[in-house]
Amino acid sequence: MSTIAMPTPDEAIIARKSEIVAALAAALPAETIVSDPEETRAYECDALTAYRCPPLAVVLPRTTEEVATAMRICHGLRVPVIPRGAGTSLAGGALPTADSVVIGTMRLREFLEIDTANRYIRVQTGVTNLSVSAELESEGFFYAPDPSSQLACTIAGNIGMNSGGAHCLKYGVTANNLLGVRMVLATGEIVELGGPLLGASGLDILSLICGSEGQLAIVTEATLRIVPKPEGARPMLIGFDSAETAGECVARIIRSGVLPVAIEYMDDVCLRAVEAFSKAGYPDCPAVLIVEVEGSDQEIADQIERIRAVAAELHPIEFRCSRNADESQAIWKGRKSAFGAMGRLGDYLCLDGTVPVSKLPYALKRIGELSKKAGLEVANVFHAGDGNMHPLILFNANRPGDLERAEALGNDILRLCVDLGGCLSGEHGVGVEKRDLMPTQFAPDDMAIQMEIKGAFDRAWLLNPAKVFPLEASRPHREGAATCS
Amino acid sequence: MLLKTCDGGNASNFTAPGDESELAAFVEESYARRRALHIAGGGTRVRWAEVGGDFLLTARGLGGIVTYEPGELTLIARAGTPVEEIEQTLAAQGQALAFEPMDHRLLLGSSGTPTIGGVVSANVCGPRRVQAGACRDYILGVRFVDGKGRIIKNGGRVMKNVTGLNLGRLLCGSYGTLGILSEVALKTLPMAESQQTLAFGGVSAAEAVELFSAALRTPFEVSGAAFRGATAWLRVEGFSRQVEYRRERLITLFRDRKIDIYGEEESRSLWRGLRDLHHFAGTSDAVWRIFVKPTDAPAVVAALQALGGDASLDWGGGLIWYCGSGDAVSVRKAAEGGQATLVRGGALPASPIFPPEPKGIAYLSAALRKTFDPAGIFNPGLVDG
Ligand SMILES: Cc1cc2nc3c(=O)[nH]c(=O)nc-3n(C[C@H](O)[C@H](O)[C@H](O)COP(=O)(O)OP(=O)(O)OC[C@H]3O[C@@H](n4cnc5c(N)ncnc54)[C@H](O)[C@@H]3O)c2cc1C
Numbered sequence: 001m002s003t004i005a006m007p008t009p010d011e012a013i014i015a016r017k018s019e020i021v022a023a024l025a026a027a028l029p030a031e032t033i034v035s036d037p038e039e040t041r042a043y044e045c046d047a048l049t050a051y052r053c054p055p056l057a058v059v060l061p062r063t064t065e066e067v068a069t070a071m072r073i074c075h076g077l078r079v080p081v082i083p084r085g086a087g088t089s090l091a092g093g094a095l096p097t098a099d100s101v102v103i104g105t106m107r108l109r110e111f112l113e114i115d116t117a118n119r120y121i122r123v124q125t126g127v128t129n130l131s132v133s134a135e136l137e138s139e140g141f142f143y144a145p146d147p148s149s150q151l152a153c154t155i156a157g158n159i160g161m162n163s164g165g166a167h168c169l170k171y172g173v174t175a176n177n178l179l180g181v182r183m184v185l186a187t188g189e190i191v192e193l194g195g196p197l198l199g200a201s202g203l204d205i206l207s208l209i210c211g212s213e214g215q216l217a218i219v220t221e222a223t224l225r226i227v228p229k230p231e232g233a234r235p236m237l238i239g240f241d242s243a244e245t246a247g248e249c250v251a252r253i254i255r256s257g258v259l260p261v262a263i264e265y266m267d268d269v270c271l272r273a274v275e276a277f278s279k280a281g282y283p284d285c286p287a288v289l290i291v292e293v294e295g296s297d298q299e300i301a302d303q304i305e306r307i308r309a310v311a312a313e314l315h316p317i318e319f320r321c322s323r324n325a326d327e328s329q330a331i332w333k334g335r336k337s338a339f340g341a342m343g344r345l346g347d348y349l350c351l352d353g354t355v356p357v358s359k360l361p362y363a364l365k366r367i368g369e370l371s372k373k374a375g376l377e378v379a380n381v382f383h384a385g386d387g388n389m390h391p392l393i394l395f396n397a398n399r400p401g402d403l404e405r406a407e408a409l410g411n412d413i414l415r416l417c418v419d420l421g422g423c424l425s426g427e428h429g430v431g432v433e434k435r436d437l438m439p440t441q442f443a444p445d446d447m448a449i450q451m452e453i454k455g456a457f458d459r460a461w462l463l464n465p466a467k468v469f470p471l472e473a474s475r476p477h478r479e480g481a482a483t484c485s
Numbered sequence: 486m487l488l489k490t491c492d493g494g495n496a497s498n499f500t501a502p503g504d505e506s507e508l509a510a511f512v513e514e515s516y517a518r519r520r521a522l523h524i525a526g527g528g529t530r531v532r533w534a535e536v537g538g539d540f541l542l543t544a545r546g547l548g549g550i551v552t553y554e555p556g557e558l559t560l561i562a563r564a565g566t567p568v569e570e571i572e573q574t575l576a577a578q579g580q581a582l583a584f585e586p587m588d589h590r591l592l593l594g595s596s597g598t599p600t601i602g603g604v605v606s607a608n609v610c611g612p613r614r615v616q617a618g619a620c621r622d623y624i625l626g627v628r629f630v631d632g633k634g635r636i637i638k639n640g641g642r643v644m645k646n647v648t649g650l651n652l653g654r655l656l657c658g659s660y661g662t663l664g665i666l667s668e669v670a671l672k673t674l675p676m677a678e679s680q681q682t683l684a685f686g687g688v689s690a691a692e693a694v695e696l697f698s699a700a701l702r703t704p705f706e707v708s709g710a711a712f713r714g715a716t717a718w719l720r721v722e723g724f725s726r727q728v729e730y731r732r733e734r735l736i737t738l739f740r741d742r743k744i745d746i747y748g749e750e751e752s753r754s755l756w757r758g759l760r761d762l763h764h765f766a767g768t769s770d771a772v773w774r775i776f777v778k779p780t781d782a783p784a785v786v787a788a789l790q791a792l793g794g795d796a797s798l799d800w801g802g803g804l805i806w807y808c809g810s811g812d813a814v815s816v817r818k819a820a821e822g823g824q825a826t827l828v829r830g831g832a833l834p835a836s837p838i839f840p841p842e843p844k845g846i847a848y849l850s851a852a853l854r855k856t857f858d859p860a861g862i863f864n865p866g867l868v869d870g
Contacts, residue, residue: 117698118778118803140702162647173645175654176622191845198614198803199776201826201839203663203850204621207654211647230704251556257579257675295704299727354643357557386644387557426645434648441648445635449856450650456852468649 003407004051004432007466007478009098013079014056020077020101021057027069032107034058043084043102047149048092048433050403055082055096060104064182064190064220067103071218072188074101080462081186083214085157086128088149090350091431093160093213097466105156108220111135120179120196122223125156129163132224141226144171147427148339159219161429162211166335169385170261170294171227173427175210182221183209186458195223208453213429214464216457230294233261235331236304238311239285239318243267243380246287247361250384252310253291254357258303263385264290264335267364270342270379270392271334277341280334283318289384290335338381339392347397348379349406350390353417354426357387366416367391374409376402388426389417415440430468438470451477498539501546505628505636505667508547512665512862513634515540521865524661525603544602547667552642555580558673559625559642564602564666571601581676584620585611585756591766593829602666608658611760612709612720615701615800623672624653629664632858642670655853661864663857677722681732682709682747682755685717685739690798691783693717696739697801698779703738705731711759713797718747720756759799765808770794771831773816775805777823788819813837838867 013020021035034040035057045052056079059070074081080100087094096102108124111132115121116139123132129150132143146165147153153163159181164173171177180194193206200206209216240246250263266274266288275282282288293303304321311319322328334341342348355363364380371378371393382390391413395406414424414434418441424434438447451469454477455461461481465474502508515522525543545565552561555578562571568586575581586609588599603609605627610619626640629652639652656663685696693712700707700719709720721731736744747755758764765772777785779802786796786805794809805823807816813836817825827838842850854861 116702117780119698119701162651164645164647168645172618172622173647175651176618189845191849192843193846196778197776197824198800199608199619199774199824200658201776201824202842202846203853204608204655204658205846205849205853207621207651207657208853211651228702228704254558255556255578257678259675295727296730298730299723302724302726354645356554356559356643358554383645388643388645421641422643423641423646424648426643427647429647430649438649441641443638446638447649449631449635449637449652452856453650453853456856457849 003404004092004436005471006053006097006432007471013099016077017056020079023073023077024057024059024070027073028059028061028066032060032062032066034060043087043096043104046087046089046092046094048090048095048431050397051092051095051432053096053098055100055102056098058102058104060107062107064108064184067105067218067220068184068188068190070101070103071184071186075187075460075462078460078462080465082464083156083160083218085126085154085160086152088153089157089161089431090352090428091161091425091433093429093431093464093467094157095432103218105218105220106154112221114139115196116141116226118196119226120223121226122221123155125159125219125222126154129153129155129158136226140229142229143224144168144177144227145174148336155222155224156219159210159222160212160214161427164383164388164427166262166264166383169263169383170259175207177225178206178210178222179225180223181206181209181219183217183219185217186460186463191217211429213431213468215454215468216463218463231296232300233292233294233328234300234304234322235290235292235328236307236321237282237318237331238289238291238316239283240287240289240314240316241285243287243364244361245314246289247357247364247384249289249311249314250360251357252314253307254385256306256310258293258306260291260293260303260307260385262290262292262383265380265382265384266290266335266338267380269377270338270381273341273345273379274334274338277344278334278337280330282334285317290331335381342379342392342394346394348395349393349410350428351393351410351413352388352390352426352428353414353422353424354386354388355417355420355422357384359420359422360384360387363389363416363420367413370409370412370416374405376406376409378409383426386426387422411437432467435468436470438468439473447473455481499541501543503546505547505630508544508665508667509630509634509636511542512630512632515862516633516860519860519862521862524665524864542665544665544667545598545600550574551668555673558644559670560673561642561668561670562601563668564600566601568599568601568604575673576676579676580673582623582671583613583617583674584623585613585760586620587611588761589828592762592772601669605657605666605669606659606661612711612756612799615710615803616706616708617674621654621657624657624669625672626670627653627656627666628668629656629666631664632860632863636667637664640670644672660867662854662867663863665863677708679725679728679749680720680722680752681728681749682752683719683721683732683735684745684747685742686745687715688712688717689715689783690786693798694779694782694802699738700735701801703734705734707735709756709759710801711797711799712802713759713764718755718759720752759797762806764797765806768808769831770809771827771833772829773807773825774828775807775820775823775825776803777805777820779803781822785820785823789816792816792819
């Protein structure tokens, strides 16, 4: 079986299921509550599908006030709560325990306000990432963070994980585009932080909430910065005969003073899978970069020339620049379908450790060696401009021991990222997946203060309690909280 | 433990630790003895008398750039490193701190050398904040000492990092009330090759904000939008040809207006003056920094002017600088819907520097301060006073 442990569920809570459901049902509309074991199964996992556990019950409120009511009841009965958006987390951030209630925000789907003069949009957090940009389309604006899962994932989960995307080299991640939230604390109290102002005088609590993986509060509304759409954008594809040269090219482009919107990397394993899947017309070479620049036609042409000159010094095997919308689409097509293409090859674990850009070539080489040693194939496709790797470890979930071997290899790769000066997670979050590796990146005090902050927000440790911190490290906090009144 | 005392302060209650462990040991001892500390960087901002504390502790002894990787857009520096040293080092590689930190010395009539730790502690930004984000948006990682003397590391040196809670952003703008920074890792950006400014004369604050909103919704990456007297300015930056293109497109957009163009040098010096508030330097009234929703700015400016002072706008109207009379209560009333922070006390009697927080937030802030600084020894007078 799998290697990540979850705390033993509290039998006393499970035994009180009918009491808990009755309390929720007394205060909330019937259609917001799911408690039939057949139906709660739909919430047993997120996109880290190797780990599953149906919750005690699920609440799907439609207003902030209903979230607050549900939270207050769970707090009163001391039931752990798992906040959930669309459930696309790759880290197991929305994985329930048998003694928990899932509070899902996906039915909070209203667009509350668009203010183009002050450049923000206010939404309920159950709206999907892509629908925010769609809502802004006619105004000439967009919402910049663009996770590949943007069709499905919600703003709630984006805030939970501080998600990023291909274009964050230029526009930043969720934290850089989040202006304010309305949220429900563990006690059920509703608090508003920030708003349309570009500055605030007190402590920046909002920055703590963003990326807190549902451990501090349930976010129900968000004020987001909106950005004018660029006049145009054009990608180019650069093929190299080695990972090292491709990595070097990334650093040189950045040093040259051009700031592309995106620099994406794909290795040969990934290129072949993608080619078979989507016929994007990619060259067959060891490493490819997709670099995208933005602006007017002239601005685009000027930036391409600069990048072409930088790349030429490194003798690329291929330099293909899109000339029109169709060619642009073809270049992006393969990259966007990369995860789907890899999925056809079998099961995979997708890591997201980050390394300093200068360490990319070495990291790729070491990953190759580790992969060989483990006897599992690894494909690399990632956001190279910011060193955010995505090694995809291929395995067969039906073969006994394969998942464990894949996880062990993943852990080795993530330790490598930390050793090289990087981090365990660049965008997917810690969840349960990287929870037990936290001590490789953080000394005991570094982690202790984060758990103390969690306790300051959530004294009873009820919000997503078994995530982010190794169970051993969080035990005193969780157990201390359980006995506190 | 060896404590260094330097000139400039009272030798018996002034300390500038020379390394992080010395800093931690001093704080640990202060924690044990419940000794209140006034934390300073270069000492160019808030003055000791205004904040109080048994000891003046400065991180200025922790100096020096640790690493700078232009190809990674990453710089790591100890907290006491002078901002100027960092800016020069970056400029030599054609890079800069995109958030354009303001230099407060002229405005406050203070001496001393601004340090990067001070800039981060106060989330100091300049005009480019409207396009490029705040200081906070450029923090990749921090090392700091908390109120018990623990050395804490958070974040790192890479641009994408969602491992654990983001304490770097939280410490940024906390004015030393949560921890004493010992090291910061920052994201750098290429410095714009060229810049020009469009000046619109004879406009009111209301017209200026309309202009700003129209300009900031274009894709031309307007990187400065400020107003003072009766002139509004828009800055465009980029590669030379790009700047010319952007300028022409904005001229077309505002073809009904008379526009003066400032070239490179004139533009640079204009924005330096706006950034550092040269227009309010040398005066003696109180100076307030007021965050508002840009479209609220004209009404707030009118209300402030009724108090008898002068106001200028930055960040497309999102930031009002007010210099003039009016006590804290009347200024905050005029700034209704916004947030007013006192930057220079002038002749004002002791007044709260920060606006009061709403109850729900005040509770969380207090809980956080207690977590970081359980004995309440960091800048105790700053938040309650
Ligand atoms: C194919 C695929 C591609 C992906 N690509 C990317 C990518 O490019 N970049 C990237 O960053 N991620 C990516 N992800 C990961 C995932 O999509 C993101 O983490 C996303 O933000 C999760 O959103 P969600 O709505 O599905 O949240 P969920 O998965 O439901 O939850 C995510 C976390 O947020 C918490 N949470 C949920 N709702 C709330 C709330 N209302 N208040 C507080 N906390 C809450 C949860 O407890 C959990 O810890 C990808 C995932 C898949 C499956």
